[in-house]
Amino acid sequence: MVPSKTSPNRDTKIISMDLETILINNKHIPYLLSWYDGNITKSYFIDSIENNIENNIENMISRAMNDICIRKYKNYKVYLHNFAKFDGYFLVKYLSKLGFIDNIIINKGRIITLKFIYNKYSITFKDSYLLLPSSLRKLCKSFNTQTQKDIFPYLLDDINYIGEVPDYKYFCNLEMEEYNNYKSNFKVWNFREEAIKYCNLDCISLYEILYKFNTLVFNKFELNINKYPTLPSLSFALFKTKYLKENEVHMLSGSIATNIRKSYTGGSVDMYIPLIEKDSKIFIYDINSLYPFSMKSFKFPIGNPTFFKGDITRINKDAFGFFYCKIITPEYLEHPILQTHLKTSDGIRTLAPLGSWEDMLFSEEMYNAMKYGYKFEILWGYTFESKNIFSEIISDLYKMRLEYQKSDPMNYIAKILMNSLYGRFGMDDNFTFSDIMDKDDYFNFEKLDRNNSILDVTELNNNNFLVTTKNPKVELDTILDNGSEKHDINIAIASAITAYSRIQMSKFKNNPNFKLFYSDTDSVYISKELPEELVSNTELGKMKKEGICDDAVFLAPKVYGYKDINGKATD
Incomplete structure (x- = not known):
C-alpha cells in the first residue's frame, strides 16, 4: 500500500437533494423533489398521482434535471440522505430514460x-x-x-389535502406535546405548501451539515469529502495520507486472502442465562471504543506472508500469523470463546461451539484460548512480521475527542473516523460491475453469457434494465468519481482487529466472580459491579457502566429486553 497525498484545495461543489414519497396500495410514489445549492432552493411537485402517474413522475424529475444539469453545476456532487437504499432506485428508473448513466457502483x-x-x-x-x-x-x-429538521405527517397519502392539521396518527415518532405545539401554529394546513417547506428545510439542513463536515475535515486533515463515497474510505484516506509508512502494509488477494478470510468472524454475541432471579440486579457495561482500543494497543500483521506446513510453533513458539488448525475444546466450558462460521439452509451463521473442528485462526486468539483449556494441532498457515501501525492515528483521534466538547462537531467527526477505519481493510475484493442496458442489448447479452456472469437484474422501465454482473477483470481497481481508487485490502489486519477484540471480551467470560447473562460485541450483562480499576467513562478500552436493571429476559443473540431500576424499558 502506498501513502497518499492530501488535497491542495477544498472542493465545495455540493448540492443537497431530497425526494418525498407517499404510500399508496403498499407502493411508494414520488411526489416531490427539492434541492439546494447553498444559495437557492428549488422544488418540483408532481402534477397528479391519479392520471398518467409514470409520465408525471418522469416530468417532475426531468424539470429538476434541466435546472441542475447546466454549466454552473458541472461536476457537482448531489447528495441525498439514504440514496443508496431508497431514493437511488427511484431516481435510476427515470434518469435512465432521460440521459446517460455512467460509473454506477452498487x-x-x-x-x-x-x-x-x-x-x-x-x-x-x-x-x-x-x-x-x-x-x-x-x-x-x-x-x-442553524436549520433543524422539521416534522411532517408521513403517513398522510392525500397530496391535495387542505384543512385542519392532520391527526396525530399520521405522524411518526412524535411526542404528543410536540404535536400540540405544531398544531397551534396553523389555522389551515395545506399539504402541498407544508411538504415543500418541509422538503426544502431537509435540503438546507443537509447542505449545512455537509458544508460544515467538508470544511472541518479539510481544515483539519486536508481531505475533501467529495472524493470518498463512504465513511470507511474517508477514514482510510486519513490513515494513508498521514500515518501509513512506505512498504509496511501489503495488499492481500487471491487464495491467501480467501484462506485468511475464514478467520474473519466478527464480534461475539451470545445469550447464556435467559431470566434474572427475583430481587436480583444486572449491571450493564460497554467497552469504550473496543475496536479502536485494539488497534491502538496491539501489533498487526505487516509485510508479505510466508506460507508454512506443519506445526510452526515447534520452530518458533511465538510465531505470529494465521494458522489452520484442528481445534479441540474443553469437555465443558460455560462460555466458549472461539467462534466459527457454519453454512445452513438459512445462510451463514456464526456460533461458538464445543467439540472439535478445523478452522483458520489468528495466532494471538489461539494462544489466548489455550489458557481456557483449548487444544490445537496446527496443520499449515501463514506467518507475518508484526508491528503496531495504528497507535498514532487512534491516539490522535481519541485525544481530539477529549479536547472537544460533545456538542462540538469535531468530537463527532473524530469519533466516527476512529470507529470506521478497521472495516475498510476487510472489504471483499470480489467486485461486481453494474450497467444500464436497453432491452435488446440485455437479451443479447443474456444469450451470450456462457459464464453465468449475471448476478442480478432489475427492470427499470419498459426499455431499460439495471444489470449487475461478475467482474473478474476489476479486482483491485474500479472507477470512482472520475478517478481511480485503489482497493487497498488486507483481510489479515481486519481479522486481527476483531480477534484482539474478542480476546478482550473473553476476560468477562468464564469469570468466577460474577454470572454472565448476555454479551454483545463490546458489552456485557453481569450479576455484579466490576472493580473500579476496570471502569472509566473516558479511558480507551475500559468499561463504562451503562445502567442497572432489575427485570430482564434474554432469548437469543440480539433478542432481549430489560427494565432498568427506574422503570424504563429497553428492547
Whole structure:
C-alpha cells in the first residue's frame, strides 16, 4: 500500500437533494423533489398521482434535471440522505430514460454512487448517509446547524389535502406535546405548501451539515469529502495520507486472502442465562471504543506472508500469523470463546461451539484460548512480521475527542473516523460491475453469457434494465468519481482487529466472580459491579457502566429486553 497525498484545495461543489414519497396500495410514489445549492432552493411537485402517474413522475424529475444539469453545476456532487437504499432506485428508473448513466457502483444492493450525464453536463449522485451514518435529526444536533429538521405527517397519502392539521396518527415518532405545539401554529394546513417547506428545510439542513463536515475535515486533515463515497474510505484516506509508512502494509488477494478470510468472524454475541432471579440486579457495561482500543494497543500483521506446513510453533513458539488448525475444546466450558462460521439452509451463521473442528485462526486468539483449556494441532498457515501501525492515528483521534466538547462537531467527526477505519481493510475484493442496458442489448447479452456472469437484474422501465454482473477483470481497481481508487485490502489486519477484540471480551467470560447473562460485541450483562480499576467513562478500552436493571429476559443473540431500576424499558 502506498501513502497518499492530501488535497491542495477544498472542493465545495455540493448540492443537497431530497425526494418525498407517499404510500399508496403498499407502493411508494414520488411526489416531490427539492434541492439546494447553498444559495437557492428549488422544488418540483408532481402534477397528479391519479392520471398518467409514470409520465408525471418522469416530468417532475426531468424539470429538476434541466435546472441542475447546466454549466454552473458541472461536476457537482448531489447528495441525498439514504440514496443508496431508497431514493437511488427511484431516481435510476427515470434518469435512465432521460440521459446517460455512467460509473454506477452498487455494493450489496446499495447504490454507492452514479454519474449522470444530461444536456452535455455531468453530475454525480451520492449518499450522505454512507459518509455520516446517522439520522438527519441527530446530525443537525451534532453539527449545530442553524436549520433543524422539521416534522411532517408521513403517513398522510392525500397530496391535495387542505384543512385542519392532520391527526396525530399520521405522524411518526412524535411526542404528543410536540404535536400540540405544531398544531397551534396553523389555522389551515395545506399539504402541498407544508411538504415543500418541509422538503426544502431537509435540503438546507443537509447542505449545512455537509458544508460544515467538508470544511472541518479539510481544515483539519486536508481531505475533501467529495472524493470518498463512504465513511470507511474517508477514514482510510486519513490513515494513508498521514500515518501509513512506505512498504509496511501489503495488499492481500487471491487464495491467501480467501484462506485468511475464514478467520474473519466478527464480534461475539451470545445469550447464556435467559431470566434474572427475583430481587436480583444486572449491571450493564460497554467497552469504550473496543475496536479502536485494539488497534491502538496491539501489533498487526505487516509485510508479505510466508506460507508454512506443519506445526510452526515447534520452530518458533511465538510465531505470529494465521494458522489452520484442528481445534479441540474443553469437555465443558460455560462460555466458549472461539467462534466459527457454519453454512445452513438459512445462510451463514456464526456460533461458538464445543467439540472439535478445523478452522483458520489468528495466532494471538489461539494462544489466548489455550489458557481456557483449548487444544490445537496446527496443520499449515501463514506467518507475518508484526508491528503496531495504528497507535498514532487512534491516539490522535481519541485525544481530539477529549479536547472537544460533545456538542462540538469535531468530537463527532473524530469519533466516527476512529470507529470506521478497521472495516475498510476487510472489504471483499470480489467486485461486481453494474450497467444500464436497453432491452435488446440485455437479451443479447443474456444469450451470450456462457459464464453465468449475471448476478442480478432489475427492470427499470419498459426499455431499460439495471444489470449487475461478475467482474473478474476489476479486482483491485474500479472507477470512482472520475478517478481511480485503489482497493487497498488486507483481510489479515481486519481479522486481527476483531480477534484482539474478542480476546478482550473473553476476560468477562468464564469469570468466577460474577454470572454472565448476555454479551454483545463490546458489552456485557453481569450479576455484579466490576472493580473500579476496570471502569472509566473516558479511558480507551475500559468499561463504562451503562445502567442497572432489575427485570430482564434474554432469548437469543440480539433478542432481549430489560427494565432498568427506574422503570424504563429497553428492547
